[in-house]
Amino acid sequence: MTQGTIDAEFAKICHEMILANEIPNPDMLDTYVKQYPQYSVELTDFAVALALDVLAPLYEEVDDAPERATPAVSRTMSHFQNALFDAQQKGDVRRLETKQVLAHMQNAANPIAALSKAGFKGFACRLDVNSVLAAKLRDRQIASDTMPAAFITMVAQCIPEDIDIVAAHLMAAPDQTLRARQFHKADGKPGNSEQESFEDAVKNSGLTEDQKRKLLAY
Amino acid sequence: MDAFETIRQSARELHGRAASKDIDALDMMQLVKAAIDELGLELNFLEPGNIALKNSKALFDEQSDMICCENSGSTADRALLVAHELGHAVLHAGSVQCSEEDVDAASSMESAPVGLQRVEDYGAKERRELQANVFAREFLLPGETSRHLHTVDGLSAREIASRTGLQLGTVRQQLFDALLLPAYSDGDDSETSCVPIDDASQDRAVVHRGAPYQLQAGPGTGKTRTLIKRIEVLVAEGIDPASILVLTFSNRAAGELVERLTDRLPDDASKIWVGTFHAFGLELIRKHYDVLEFSPNPPLFDRSDAINVLQDILPTLPLEHYRNLWDPAMVLRDVISAISRAKDELIDPQQYRRLAESMRGDPQADDNKLIAADKCLEIADIYDLYEAAVRSRGAVDFGDLIMRVTLLLESDAAVRQQCRLRHRxxxxxxxxxxxxxSARMLKAIAGNGERLWVVGDARQSIYRFRGASSANMIKFSEDYPDAVIEQLKINYRSSSQIVGAFTSMAPKMGASAGMLALSLHPQSGEGPSLPSLSEFETERDEEAGIAHAVEDLKTNGVRYRDQAVLCRSNRRLGEIASALEARGIPVLHLGSLFERDDIRDLLSILSLAVDPFGDALVRIGRMPRYGLTLQDAYLASRFIRSQETPALACLSELSELEGLSDAGAAGLARLSVDFEGVTADISAWELLSTYILDRTDIARDLAQSSEITAQMSAVAIWQFLNFTREQTQFGSGNPIERMLDRVRQMVLLAEERDLRQVPASALHLDAVRLMTVHGSKGLEFEAVHVPGLSAASFPLSYRGQRCPPPIGMIEGDQGLSVPAAAKRAHAMEEECLFFVAMSRAREYLRLYRTTKQKGGNNRSPSSFLGWIPSALLQQESAAQQMALPEDAQSCGAIEVHVDDDWHMTETRLISYQNCPRRFFYTHILKLGSARKPTPFSLTHDCLYAFLRWLQRERLTANPDTAAAYAAFDNIWYDKGPHDHAFASEYYALATRLVDYAVIAGAGVSFVEPAMHEVTFQNGTVHVAPSEQGRMLEQGDIIRRVRTGYRRKKEFDDWTYTLYVLAARAAGLSDGAARALHLTDDVEEQVSLSATQINNRVAKIETLLSDFALGLFPIDVDPVTCPRCPHFFICDAVPSGSVSQA
Incomplete structure (x- = not known):
């Protein structure tokens, strides 16, 4: 199963939840989580966000999605805007914050996070970077508009994953890893929302001089 | 084995593997790098602020097996960060990021069970961070290593810190854990009840789905096992562990659940939220602080803090019914309890007032009911002001953790739905x-309760003072109409005889109403014996009987640690603990922490740093390290008092004093060195850590002893050190002064009960467990001893309520008057306590009672004994006792030589009668520290100063009222509590007495009171009358003046006999002795018959004889002791005699 298939699957679940046209309830969520345990955290967060959209529309849970979109991201956004339009046409009275919903969609697609431990180490090795930089790529801490296209292509090859998926991933908002921490004191408040430029990331990730040179040559 | 020992073992194991790689194990960075290699992890040091750190100091990334740390601080600081993350890597699933607050290797495994720590430590995140800290500490500096460095190599904490580069706090905490907590060894684990094979009642409970469920679980039926099994099955069915919420009521129960879940579901346990209702409430407050209009992390006030809040706003409190001029704090405790109880019922100040007004408006209310209504209105007003004061401090109290959250959940659909989705x-x-x-909080989250599962036993409801009520068990069907209610059927714990005994009680218990009938099958089968009842005349005999029974069981193979003595009260527990220890039986009992000798030694050390008169020397001198004689201590004390500098500044001069013994001089020199560099503004923790680890051998010696008493002493000190780590934000003065004041207040208000809990790390010691019945809840023992089964003792007599709630406040009490409802609740709780006590035993249940009261009257048996069928209770007709060893019976007389001009006066003799030990400290050793008196005592001091002025003035002329007021005002503004909240009340009280004192002088010509010597067989008492003179009609008189009121049997007090005898000694008639009581304006002749005089003379003779024999025993009183200036040094006296000359 490719990351693309996974993304589509997750998108489908979220679509279903939106179209159910009701405030998500525990039973519904349990059913989805049982079926898709790999998305338990994301599904719970999404259900909460949907509920808040209806019950407390001013509640801010996540950061805004990035303004610029790659073609892949655009296709993704387009898909859900259609779903949103359909829902509204059917008289869905909920006021959905598109950005919030899409942010959840986008956060679900992380081809690097989906790798096993061995897969991650292999990815880093093939890309000839250390785990620090690989994690920055995984966590979207490098501004995608500063990344050379050739580097993005290499990243996709090293995963391996479809370039569109990888591009969409890199374009998305920084991954809110803290959402996975059930017991964190501030629910939904990200521990990392910052990004740095590609050049800075190369320089301060503890890479060898040789590795830095190769990366900056992209 | 406690959970932290498992963690420490993991850390030690990794340390061993890393240290085996030919490195310097005291080089922290080498050690962590070796561990990184050993585990195949990647380590990266990054500049502070590096984006990869995600705003944390360090993190562990599971996917990449990578630890990233900030590259700041010393090498050892960085090694500590790495070690903390290693802890996460080894112990916990998942990636984790740690802030500066998270990484605190100096944090103790168990914080003092007071205040915020009582609530906070059981949040899952907090628990994991604490575990990582304990791991880090043990990994970097294993207990065995630190112990060896300190005890064998003789290094102090500072030297070890210097050698390793670790922070001093980390080294200290590790040393305290290693030296003071008893080491674990194989075979220390207790056996538990047998594991069930097939239990249909448990299985049904585990698989139940689709409706709210209440499981009624009698004692020993495996309810925790059932709960754990249910969670296992839920997870196996695909339920997200993160959606499971497990709530309980005590940190101990929560901790046990976490341990068992971690054992059964190692990969999922950390995702399940397990904790107390209060911890959950705190988490929700922190999550939704903005909606609740709090700061992100509001401070949490415990009961002491709440009382301090009220004391701070005392001037504004409209206290009339609840005013106690003698000690305002005493009544404030009751007021806080009333407010807390209101919050338990979700009653805010406005609702409280409405209920009280409704009482007031009742047309049928008689005078008593109207007073009750007024009292409730007063509480309503105070509640309002209290809430405003707590809010203005941005704080919450314990009641708020449930009440505020419940009201939020009930009113805010968004927050409620969020909670329901996360905790399904x-x-x-x-x-x-x-x-x-809490029942309503639960309802708000559980909704229709389809996925709610609760377990409990109404017959074990013993926390009614917290608002708990078995009515909630009965109301479950009302709260959740589709509820299914079932019960567990098999008892795995106790023998059939014991099960039979406690189940026979069940039908008679009030708590059984509305519950399924208790029917238990005892899986263990028949035990070795029936429960037994032994009767003894006195409590001393009962203690001896228990000791014999304990030893008898030990001989028959029941270890000490498998036996427990369960008492109804702490007082009795302390007496039994002392009795068992005196007979050489080891006991696991901390008792009242601040009243232990070893802790008082440390409190005296603290006191010496801040008390300008250094009275603490009397206790400190007795410590073997200093070896002062009583005379040495006296001389040192007199010297300090003669100086104008505080004791701390004089320490270096003390060893040069004339008259000291050689050992005393050496001891004082050592003391001066031990206190070098100490200043009065040092914190208690800093002083004690330095004193124990760097200056003395206290910890070293305790660590090397295998005696249980030494090990308990070490545990007590560990517990106390934990307590001193937390600084109170209330009070005035230096940190140590504030802490000492807090200790006094905690003892006075009985707030230190939680500190009596033996830390988990010490529970494996082979010693008899002593605890109250409350403390035994959830535990079980091979043998249980329950003393005190006499009327008024168990069950305890009902003592009424100081601050009764308004009618209608307590749900479930409708139909009963408030006093009747309270009395019923008390009776039910006593029944439940007895039920709990009986059901703790596995094989042996020993009951005891005394047949005589202290005065010799007969004592009836407890009514509960009649509930046990005679066929199930063996009466021990000739119960044996274990005598005390001979040397335990010594009287501890002190040889005293007073100054030639020292006399036993009437005042001193009264002081001796009240508490001979206090008398000894005050009048023989002439101690009396400069601590803060109460406003009431200050007012009294002013009055007596005025009376002395009046006495002098009257020798020449009788001052009029104006002159008297002027004189009193001078005294008042010099010494009185004129800036206190009740200043005007105290002033009014005092000036009324001034008035009468002046009036009572009319018609009397006063002379200088002469000292009259009254001679007895055992000594002479010098009576200095308050007044002496001549009255117009009565002639020459000597008069005793008291500020209080005249009691009914006033002249039973032997001091009046002294006045009569003094009159005789002065050649006056018996009628010359008179008494004046200023409060109720009574002036009269002292009237006593010859028989009465003879009886009182006999009493005085006894007092004088005891004094002459040097007997100065302590007289413990829960109210006067914490107020006594000698509280911290009592009852220590160095050996030897004392001469005042």
């Missing part, structure tokens, strides 16, 4: 302990 499967342990507020 809710399990509640000990449901019988739920109060109305």
């Amino acid at each position: 499967h809710i399990l509640v342990d000990e449901y019988q302990d739920v109060n109305r507020a």
Whole structure:
């Protein structure tokens, strides 16, 4: 199963939840989580966000999605805007914050996070970077508009994953890893929302001089 | 084995593997790098602020097996960060990021069970960070290593810190854990009840789905096992562990659940939220602080803090019914309890007032009911002001953790739905302990309760003072109409005889109303014996009987640690603990922490740093390290008092004093060195850590002893050190002064009960467990001893309520008057306590009672004994006793030589009678520290100063009222509590007495009171009358003046006999002795018959004889002791005699 298939699957679940046209309830969520345990955290967060959209529309849970979109991201956004339009046409009275919903969609697609431990180490090795930089790529801490296209292509090859998926991933908002921490004191408040430029990331990730040179040559 | 020992073992194991790689194990960075290699991890040091750190100091990334740390601080600081993350890597699943607050290797495994720590430590994140800290500490500096460095190599904490580069706080905490907590060894684990094979009642409970469920679980039926099994099955069915919420009522129960879940579901346990209702409430407050209009992390006030809040706003409190001029704090405690109880019922100040007004408006209310209504209105007003004061401090109290959250959940659909989505499967342990507020909180989250599962036993509901009520068990069907209610059927714990005994009680218990009938099959089968009842005449005999029974069971193979003595009260527990220890039986009992000798030694050390007169020397001198004689201590004390500098500044001069013994001089020199560099503004923790680890051998010696008493002493000190780490934000003065004041207040208000809990790390010691019945809840023992089964003792007599709630406040009490409802609740709780006590035993249940009261009257047996069928209770007709060893019976007389001009006066003799030990400290050793008196005592001091002025003035002329007021005002503004909240009340009280004192002088010509010597067989008492003179009609008189009121049997007090005898000694008639009481304006002749005089003379003779024999025993009183200036040094006296000359 490719990351693309996974993304589509997750998108489908979220679509279903939106179209159910009701405030998500525990039973519904349990059913989805049982079926898709790999998305338990994301599904719970999404259900909460949907509920808040209806019950407390001013509640801010996540950061805004990035303004610029790659073609892949655009296709993704387009898909859900259609779903949103359909829902509204059917008289869905909920006021959905598109950005919030899409942010959840986008956060679900992380081809690097989906790798096993061995897969991650292999990815880093093939890309000839250390785990620090690989994690920055995984966590979207490098501004995608500063990344050379050739580097993005290499990243996709090293995963391996479809370039569109990888591009969409890199374009998305920084991954809110803290959402996975059930017991964190501030629910939904990200521990990392910052990004740095590609050049800075190369320089301060503890890479060898040789590795830095190769990366900056992209 | 406690959970932290498992963690320490993991850390030691990794340390061993790393240290085996040919490195310097005291080089922290080498050590962590070796461990990184050993585990195959990647380590990266990054500049502070590096984006990869995600705003944390360090993190562990599971996917990449990578630890990233900030490259700042010393090498050892960085090694500590790495070690903390290693802890996460080894112990916990998942990636984690740690802030500066998270990484604190100096944090103790168990914080003092007071205040915020009582609530906070059981949040899952907090628990994991604490575990990582304990791991880090043990990994970097294993207990065995630190112990060796300190005890064998003789290094102090500072030297070890210097050698390793670790922070001093980390080294200290590790040393305290290693030296003071008893080491674990194989075979220390207790056996538990047998594991069930097939239990249909448990299985049904585990698989139940689709409707709210209440499981009624009698004692020993495996309710925790059932709860754990249910969680396992839920997870196996695909339920997200993160959606499971498990709530209970005590940190101990929560900790046990976490341990068992971690054992059964190692990969999922950390995702399940397990904790107390209060911890959950705190988490929700922190999550939704903005909606609640709090700061992100509001401070949490415990009961002491709440009382301090009220004391701070005392001037504004409209106290009339609840005013206690003698000691305002005493009544404030009751007021806070009333407010807390209101919050347990979700009653805010406005609702409280409405209920009280309704009482006031009742047309049928008689005078008593109107007074009750007024009292409730007063509480309503105070509640209002209290809430405003707490809010203005941005704080919350314990009641708020449930009440505020419940009201939010009930009113805010968004917050409620969020909670329901995140916590979809809710399990509640000990449901019988739920109060109305927590029941409603649960309802708000559980909705229709389809996924709610609760377990409890109404017959074990013993926390009614917290608002818990078995009514909530009964109301479950009302709260959740589709509820299914079942019960567990098999008892795995106790023998059939014991099960039979406690189940026979069940039908008679009030708590059984509305519950399924208790029917238990005892899986263990028949035990070795029936429960037994032994009767003894006195409590001393009862103690001896228990000791014999304990030893008898030990001889028959029941280890000390498998036996428990369960008492109804702490007082009795302390007496039995002393009695068992005196007979060489080891006991696991901390008792009242601040009243232990070893802790008082440390409190005296602290006191010496801040008390300008250094009275603490009397106790400190007795410590073997200093070896002062009583005379040495006296001389040192007199010297300090003669100086104008505080004791701390004089220490270096003390060893040069004339008259010291050689050992005393050496001891004082050592003391001066031990206190070098200490200043009065040092914190208690800093002083004690330095004193124990760097200056003395206290910890070293305790660590090397295998005696249980030494090990308990070490545990007590560990517990106390934990307590001193937390600084109170209330009070005035230096940190140590504030802490000492807090200790006094905690003892006075009985707030130190939680500190009596033996830390988990010490529970494996082979010693008899002593605890109250309350403390035994959830535990079981091979043998249980329950003393005190006499009327008025168990059950305890009902003592009424100081601050009764308004009618209608307590749900479930409708139909009963408030006093009747309270009395019923008390009776039910006593029944439940007895039920709990009986059901703790596995094989042996020994009951005891005394047949005589202290005065010799007969004592009836407890009514509960009649509930046990005679066929199930063996009466021990000739119960044996274990005598005390001979040397335990010594009287501890002190040889005293007073100055030639020292006399036993009437005042001193009264002081001796009240407390001979206090008398000894005050009048023989002439101690009396400069601590803060109460406003009441200050007012009294002013009055007596005025009376002395009046006495002088009257020798020449009788001052009029104006002159008297002027004189009193001078005294008042010099010494009185004129800036106190009740200043005007105290002033009014005092000036009324001034008035009468002046009036009572009319018609009397006064002379200088002469000292009259009254001679007895055993000594002479010098009576200095308050007044002496001549009255117009009565002639020459000597008069005793008291500020208080005249009691009914006033002249039973032997001091009046002294006045009569003094009159005789002065050649006056008996009628010359008179008494004046200023409060109720009574002036009269002292009237005593010859028989009465003879009886009182006999009493005085006894007092004088005891004094002459040097007997100065302590007289413990829970109210006067904490107020006594000698509280911290009592009852220590160095050996030897004392001469005042």
